[in-house]
Amino acid sequence: MFDRxxxxxxxxxxxxxxxxxxxxxxxILYSAVxxxxxxxxxxxxxxxxxxxxxxxxxxxxxxxxIDFRELDKLHLLIYALCVGLLVSIYFFGQSGxxxxxxxxxxxxxxxxxxxxxxxxxxxxxxxxxxxVSPEGLNFKNLLKPAVICIIPVALIINQPDLGTGLLxxxxxxxxxxFVKVEKKVIFTLGGLLICIVPLAWMIGLKEYQKxxxxxxLDPDRDPLGTGYHIIQSKIAIGSGMITGKGFLQGTQNxxxxxxxxxxxxxxxxxxxxxxxxGCTVLLVLYFFLLLWGLNIAYNCRxxxxxxxxxxxxAMIFWQIFINIGMVMGLMPVxxxxxxxxxxxxxxxxxxxxxxxxxxxISMRNFSKA
Amino acid sequence: MYExxxxxxxxxxxxxxxxxxxxxxxxxxxxxxxxVFLQLIKGEEYRRLSxxxxxxxxxxxxSRGLIYDRNKKLLVDNRPSFDLVMVLEDAVSVPDTVSFLSxxxxxxxxxxxxxxxxxxxxxxxxxxxxxxxxxxxxxxxxEAHKFDLPGIHIEIEPTRYYIYPKMASHLLGYLGEVNxxxxxxxxxxxxxxxxxxxxxxxxxSFEPFLQGRRGGRQVEVDVNGRxxxxxxxxxxxxxxxxxxxxxxSLQQMAEDLLKDQEGAVVAIDPANGDILVMASSPSFDQNxxxxxxxxxxxxxxxxxxxxxxxxxxxxxxxPPASTYKMVTAIAALEEKSIDRHSTTFCPGYYVFGNxxxxxxxxxxxxxxxxxxAITQSxxxxxxxxxxxxxxxxxxxxxxxxxxxxATGVALAHERAGLIPTAAWKRSRFQESxxxxxxxxxxxxxxxxxxxPLQMAVFTAAxxxxxxxxxxxxxxxxxxxxxxxxxxxxxxxxxxxxxxxNTLELVKKGLLDVVQGxxxxxxxxxxxxxxxAGKTGTxxxxxxxxxxxxxxxxxxxxxxxxxxxxxxxxxxxxxxxISVIIEHGEHGSTAAAPVAGALVKKYxxxxxxxxxxxxxxxx
Numbered sequence: 001m002f003d004r005x006x007x008x009x010x011x012x013x014x015x016x017x018x019x020x021x022x023x024x025x026x027x028i029l030y031s032a033v034x035x036x037x038x039x040x041x042x043x044x045x046x047x048x049x050x051x052x053x054x055x056x057x058x059x060x061x062x063x064x065x066i067d068f069r070e071l072d073k074l075h076l077l078i079y080a081l082c083v084g085l086l087v088s089i090y091f092f093g094q095s096g097x098x099x100x101x102x103x104x105x106x107x108x109x110x111x112x113x114x115x116x117x118x119x120x121x122x123x124x125x126x127x128x129x130x131x132v133s134p135e136g137l138n139f140k141n142l143l144k145p146a147v148i149c150i151i152p153v154a155l156i157i158n159q160p161d162l163g164t165g166l167l168x169x170x171x172x173x174x175x176x177x178f179v180k181v182e183k184k185v186i187f188t189l190g191g192l193l194i195c196i197v198p199l200a201w202m203i204g205l206k207e208y209q210k211x212x213x214x215x216x217l218d219p220d221r222d223p224l225g226t227g228y229h230i231i232q233s234k235i236a237i238g239s240g241m242i243t244g245k246g247f248l249q250g251t252q253n254x255x256x257x258x259x260x261x262x263x264x265x266x267x268x269x270x271x272x273x274x275x276x277x278g279c280t281v282l283l284v285l286y287f288f289l290l291l292w293g294l295n296i297a298y299n300c301r302x303x304x305x306x307x308x309x310x311x312x313x314a315m316i317f318w319q320i321f322i323n324i325g326m327v328m329g330l331m332p333v334x335x336x337x338x339x340x341x342x343x344x345x346x347x348x349x350x351x352x353x354x355x356x357x358x359x360x361i362s363m364r365n366f367s368k369a
Numbered sequence: 370m371y372e373x374x375x376x377x378x379x380x381x382x383x384x385x386x387x388x389x390x391x392x393x394x395x396x397x398x399x400x401x402x403x404x405v406f407l408q409l410i411k412g413e414e415y416r417r418l419s420x421x422x423x424x425x426x427x428x429x430x431x432s433r434g435l436i437y438d439r440n441k442k443l444l445v446d447n448r449p450s451f452d453l454v455m456v457l458e459d460a461v462s463v464p465d466t467v468s469f470l471s472x473x474x475x476x477x478x479x480x481x482x483x484x485x486x487x488x489x490x491x492x493x494x495x496x497x498x499x500x501x502x503x504x505x506x507x508x509x510x511x512e513a514h515k516f517d518l519p520g521i522h523i524e525i526e527p528t529r530y531y532i533y534p535k536m537a538s539h540l541l542g543y544l545g546e547v548n549x550x551x552x553x554x555x556x557x558x559x560x561x562x563x564x565x566x567x568x569x570x571x572x573x574s575f576e577p578f579l580q581g582r583r584g585g586r587q588v589e590v591d592v593n594g595r596x597x598x599x600x601x602x603x604x605x606x607x608x609x610x611x612x613x614x615x616x617x618s619l620q621q622m623a624e625d626l627l628k629d630q631e632g633a634v635v636a637i638d639p640a641n642g643d644i645l646v647m648a649s650s651p652s653f654d655q656n657x658x659x660x661x662x663x664x665x666x667x668x669x670x671x672x673x674x675x676x677x678x679x680x681x682x683x684x685x686x687x688p689p690a691s692t693y694k695m696v697t698a699i700a701a702l703e704e705k706s707i708d709r710h711s712t713t714f715c716p717g718y719y720v721f722g723n724x725x726x727x728x729x730x731x732x733x734x735x736x737x738x739x740x741x742a743i744t745q746s747x748x749x750x751x752x753x754x755x756x757x758x759x760x761x762x763x764x765x766x767x768x769x770x771x772x773x774x775a776t777g778v779a780l781a782h783e784r785a786g787l788i789p790t791a792a793w794k795r796s797r798f799q800e801s802x803x804x805x806x807x808x809x810x811x812x813x814x815x816x817x818x819x820x821p822l823q824m825a826v827f828t829a830a831x832x833x834x835x836x837x838x839x840x841x842x843x844x845x846x847x848x849x850x851x852x853x854x855x856x857x858x859x860x861x862x863x864x865x866x867x868x869x870n871t872l873e874l875v876k877k878g879l880l881d882v883v884q885g886x887x888x889x890x891x892x893x894x895x896x897x898x899x900x901a902g903k904t905g906t907x908x909x910x911x912x913x914x915x916x917x918x919x920x921x922x923x924x925x926x927x928x929x930x931x932x933x934x935x936x937x938x939x940x941x942x943x944x945x946i947s948v949i950i951e952h953g954e955h956g957s958t959a960a961a962p963v964a965g966a967l968v969k970k971y972x973x974x975x976x977x978x979x980x981x982x983x984x985x986x987x
Contacts, residue, residue: 134381178385223601224585228426231587235424238407238415251419272419276408283397283404290393298386306382310389321396328403 006064011362014292018340018355021285022053024270025341031248032262032269032343045262045343052345056352063356067364071357072304075119075126079148082119085112086155093159101159111346113156113164118353120168121175121311123148128179129304136180145176162216163334167318174314179307216332226333229265233327237271244275262343264335267327282341286320296362305361312354319351423590424600427496428561430526431581432849434608436541436571438617439643439844443532445541445572450528450660451508453521454496457485460520467499470518474507476500496522498563501660529565531655537620539649539680540613540780540842542570543658559583568658570680571611571842574779578846578854581608607849614643614844622970623648626963631951632930633681635825636967639942641859642829642838644778646946646967647822649681683783686818687949689772690905691746691956692932693813695831695875697755698739700766702871706757709874712736715749719808726752726808729906743878744885746904748812755811760802763810764790769866770827771837772819777862778840786823789816814908821947824934827865829945831879832901832936835865835872879903880939889957890933893965898972901942902935902964904956907949928952933960937968944971 029049033042071078089103089112102109124145131141149172157165201210211221219226236250245251250272261269271279293313300306316339323338325331337347407415418424436445453470460466463485471478481499499521503511511523529544545568547560559582560566566580567573584605589598616636623634627650636646651673657666670677679685701707717733719726728734728748734741742750755763767773773788789810791802809815822840830837839860846855865872879901882888889904907930931953936945946964953959 134378174389178389180385220601223587224426224428224603227601228587231424234407235415235418237404238411239419241408241412241416271404271408276404279404279408280401283401287393287397291390294386294390294393298382310386313389317393317396321400324400325403328400328407330400330403 006363009363009365011292011296011359014289014296014355014359014362017285017289017292021282021289021340024282024285025338026050026053027247028266028270028273028341029262029343031250031273032266034248042262048345049343049348052348055345056348059349060352060356060359063353064360064363066360068305068308068357068360069302069364071122071308072126072129075122078119079123082112082116083152083155085110086116086152088112089159101161108345113152113159113161113168114346114350115353116152116156117164117168117171117315117350118312118357120149120152120172121308121315124172124175125304125307125311128175128307132179132303132307134180136182137176137185138182139185142176142181142185145172161335163322163336166334167315167322167336170318171311171315174318175307175311178310178314216334219329219333230329230333233265233268234329236268237328240272240275240278242276244271244273244278247273249273263337264323264342265327266338266342267324270341283324286339290317290320293358296358296365300361300365302365305365309358309361312358315354316351418589421591423597425495425588425590427586427588427596429584429586429603429605431583431605432527432607433529433581434575434579434846434849435610436579437610437612438615438620439613439645440616441612442617444537444613444615444617446530446532447527448530449525450502452498452524452526453500453503453507453511454498454524455485456496456520456522458520463520466518466520470499470511470521473510473514474500474503476507496524498524502528529655529659533617533621534654534656535652536624537615537617537648538570538652538655539682540570540615540644540647541655542572542574543568543655544572545658546661565659570780571613573781575611575843575846579608579611582606609846609848609854611843612845612847614638614645614841615647616645616971619967619971620646620648623963623967624650624652626966627950630953630959631675631681632949632953632960633685633821634946634948634963634967635682635821636944636946636971637825637829637838637840639829639832639936639945642826642841643844643859644840644842645944645971647680647682647842649679649685651675651677653677680780680782681949681951682821683776683778683780684820685949686784686786686820687930687932688815688817688907689813689819689824690907690930690932691748691813692824692903692905692934692947693767693810693817693819694743694746694751695827695879695903696767696770696772697751697758697763697811698743698875698878699770699865699867699871700758700763701754702739702874703766703867704758704762707739707754709739709870712738713742713747713750713753715747717749719749719752721752721756721805721808724805726805740874740878740881741887743875743903744881744888746882746889751811752808755807756804758811760807760810761790761792763807764788766866767817769863771830771863772823772827776820776822776826776840778822779842783822784820786820787816787818813905821949824932825945825947828934828936828947829942830865831872831876832942832945834869835867836861837863837865876901876939879935883935884939890935890961892957893961895965895969898937898968899939900935900937900965900968901939902933902961904961905932905934906930906954906956907932909952929954931956931959933957933964935961935964935968937972944968 026049030046033045085103089101093103101111101113103112127145131137153165153168156168215222215226219230221227250269270282290313293309293316297306297309297313300309319336319339322331322334322336326333337344339351432447435443437443457463467481468478471481484499485497508523511518511521531541544565547557547562547564547566551557552560552562557566559580561583567576572579582605584603586602587600588596589600591597619636623646627634627648630650632650634646634648635644637644653670714736715728715734717728717731729746734745734747737745737747737750767788773786775783775785794800794802806815810817826837826840839862841857841859843857845853845857847853880899882904883890883894883900883902885891890902909927909929931950933956934947936942946967948960948963950959
């Protein structure tokens with residue numbers, strides 16, 4: 001049952017990149033939680049994050065034991081389980097910050113919307129693996145994936161967690177485009193969207209809803225709230241200049257000008273203390289991570305595995321892009337964490353599960369069925 | 370089946386992967402360029418901004434909505450308050466600056482430092498309020514020493530101002546600082562810690578309308594914390610103004626008449642349920658609550674025997690006494706226990722079981738019809754009428770008249786009163802109802818409890834032919850430029866369960882209370898105005914039947930409460946009033962004159978109005 005080739009084929013390089021980014025993340029988090037004119041009282045978060053990272057690695061290793069092809073067979077079960085968790089939030093969910101996102105499991109709280117990302121990718125990979133064709137997918141092929149996508153997205157946006165909902169759509173969209181869609185389908189759907197959006201804007205939305213969306217797209221419309229946060233974030237990043245102010249020397253972070261400095265805005269802490277040099281290192285590491293992911297997708301001789309690997313790479317990519325873009329004032333402000341760097345157990349575990357699957361695919365691509 | 374093994378497929382997937390890789394590359398280059406822009410090109414500028422921490426938020430407080438009476442007279446306004454604030458980061462040394470400041474303005478050092486402590490450690494660069502609402506003298510001194518006081522600023526904020534202190538305080542209400550628990554609920558989304566919210570009266574009920582929304586500025590400040598440049602401004606939104614149904618000149622008169630007494634007056638327009646007067650005495654000064662009421666003042670208000678913090682018009686429950694006889698009369702007539710011609714002989718008492726139930730007139734009223742019994746307020750007549758109707762049917766009619774349930778006025782803490790039934794007594798005391806108790810409640814004693822507002826609504830309904838309105842306080846809500854945001858229409862909540870004939874009969878009896886030669890309130894007759902009313906004397910302390918008490922010798926707090934309800938003019942009523950004077954002894958002498966004076970003033974005023982607008986119905 002155990003194949004020695006599995007060890008031989010283990011992707012040590014990929015694991016190294018993950019560990020490197022994770023270590024950088026812990027250093028930055030240490031800055032974020034320990035700076036301050038009299039301490040931020042958040043020090044325990046650093047220790048918690050270490051525990052999460054450790055737990056994440058264990059989960060990652062655990063995933064290696066099962067052949068990823070089992071996921072193909074189990075995808076409906078996993079999907080049903082995750083949707084079930086999302087629904088149960090409405091009954092047993094914990095509120096926080098105006099939305100219900102968490103399920104309490106005694107010691108830890110989990111965020112089912114995070115697990116849903118992985119589950120959706122598995123389901124889409126499973127569906128597309130059977131329908132993929134060089135000509136691209138037609139309308140009929142897209143029907144089932146659309147349904148599978150809309151259910152969790154609607155549930156998550158309703159929590160309300162717009163950020164994760166949109167992220168799910170972006171991932172699903174990327175995977176779909178990756179397996180190729182017929183041109184006429186793209187044009188028709190695109191055309192439809194162009195017609196519906198302005199119509200919905202004019203008729204369907206109330207004034208305050210429009211205002212909320214406009215603020216989301218342009219934080220400057222809310223100069224006392226998100227707009228102010230973006231300015232402070234830009235000041236923090238810019239003030240790092242080329243080499244940064246030095247480890248634990250950041251002032252923007254210290255004065256708690258920034259909201260969520262240890263979660264969503266953590267990149268500004270890195271940029272302030274380590275400058276352009278530090279940011280470039282992290283960007284390069286991320287770039288490697290993503291290319292490695294694509295490489296795994298390419299090398300996999302199994303369609304399901306390829307799409308799955310691509311989907312997980314897309315998931316990591318969108319989080320990086322949205323988070324960094326947001327912190328630098330290029331993207332709307334949504335609560336998307338920076339993989340392996342932002343504080344947060346659910347995010348760490350989800351990403352580790354993702355990496356585990358990638359490693360899993362990578363070490364099994366010798367086995368041609 | 371999904372294995373791709375042909376070379377063509379390898380090429381195909383390679384092409385897809387390459388495209389994806391290209392996308393990633395483009396995005397990363399974009400992110401890198403943005404970093405270069407922020408950290409290299411604009412780096413110097415951001416470094417400078419970060420070193421002085423000089424982009425800050427300044428909050429601009431909004432004005433709370435104003436409150437007007439029905440004649441557009443301004444009752445509640447805002448005035449500027451000069452608040453002393455400090456930005457800790459800008460102060461060279463916080464203790465030195467504060468101690469210098471304390472010597473300048475003669476405020477205890479400890480108090481000022483206390484406020485800094487309270488602000489906690491998150492507010493290092495945010496202004497901390499040291500002292501709210503400083504005096505003009507203090508302001509002048511601080512302004513003169515501005516440059517010796519780094520980090521100290523004056524903020525001008527609109528503050529609530531009640532133009533007529535102690536007037537209509539219970540109705541208008543007061544403000545108080547929002548507390549932590551309230552901030553955690555999602556009830557006040559735009560309220561921040563330190564803000565005031567309505568705590569009582571219409572200030573509380575109409576909080577969402579009055580509140581408005583805070584604005585703010587993003588500013589750049591220099592090393593001393595002075596604003597050099599305003600980057601962005603969000604203007605504050607003023608709260609909406611309330612237009613009350615209150616007639617303030619009448620309210621003032623009612624409060625003057627109540628002065629030094631404990632009690633309440635409610636006046637209602639029978640045509641729509643508008644509250645013209647709602648006075649409760651003793652009163653309190655709402656301005657004392659601005660910026661937090663002092664401990665001594667609060668203690669004084671709480672310990673005051675007259676309960677100044679209670680709105681007696683809606684929160685105090687009294688036995689209705691003889692004003693309840695209208696209900697008994699309606700019930701008896703509608704249940705056909707009596708008719709307009711049936712008579713009862715009153716010898717001054719009524720023997721029931723082995724007890725004598727006394728009439729207030731110990732010589733008796735002789736032979737009476739229902740109409741005369743109302744006019745003379747004969748207890749014996751109503752003992753017998755109530756006995757025939759029975760406790761539960763009586764309660765049904767009382768509920769129909771709006772008693773025993775809240776009127777639904779837009780004020781918090783309204784009490785529902787109490788109309789007893791046999792079932793109520795069983796569940797409350799585990800005892801069955803005694804027939805003798807029915808006699809007591811028939812004349813409004815015993816368990817019965819009503820609020821002055823309930824009696825006013827009931828009287829207004831008698832006046833207008835039987836329609837019970839929800840008492841209306843606010844007519845319309847307008848934004849600061851005068852656009853109507855919301856109109857509050859009169860709302861019917863029920864009708865007196867009585868036919869036209871019954872109502873006419875009862876009203877005839879009420880008319881004679883004032884206008885008749887034997888009426889109990891004939892003393893307040895006003896020339897030229899026909900008035901209908903009913904007196905009542907509520908026993909505070911139950912005495913055994915037959916026992917003799919000299920009221921004058923009793924302690925004041927054991928003396929009877931005086932009731933009077935009335936409406937005028939009798940034929941075409943425009944005002945219904947209920948008055949209670951605690952320990953006023955007799956309705957006819959203590960309460961009725963208050964109502965009489967108000968009617969006189971109100972009708973005199975309306976006559977003038979009618980002259981200018983002859984179009985009114987004749």
